[in-house]
Amino acid sequence: MSEDKELERQLSELLSQEAELSEEERQEEERRRLSPKYEIRIQTELDPIVEETLKYRSIAKELDGRYDEYMKKSGKTSKESE
Known part of the structure; x- marks a missing residue:
């Protein structure tokens, strides 16, 4: 049961940390998590x-x-x- 409590404690910490972030920090974090809009493709000689x-x-x-x-x-x- 101690493992469950440890996981619950870690989750609680993560949630409280996110709540403490300012709006600007939150937006920056969201931008960082977004996938890139562009892909780089390389044409090769052999398939x-x-x-x-x-x-x-x-x-x-x-x-x-x-x-x-x-x-x-x-x-x-x-x-x-x-």
């Missing part, structure tokens, strides 16, 4: 999904054509890897 699929297909045959459409869009086929 890891295509490369891995080609490796698997060189080892064994797929039961379903799950990645066939994706491979067509990439412009690579398993015959090119051989």
Whole structure:
């Protein structure tokens, strides 16, 4: 039971700390917690999904054509890897 009381005490402290923050500090904390609006994407030469699929297909045959459409869009086929 002491663990439950310890958790309750920690929660109480956290809640009281948030109540003690000024409005400006609270807004700053909210801004900090927001996810960024922008993403950075890097274009690569090799697609890891295509490369891995080609490796698997060189080892064994797929039961379903799950990645066939994706491979067509990439412009690579398993015959090119051989």
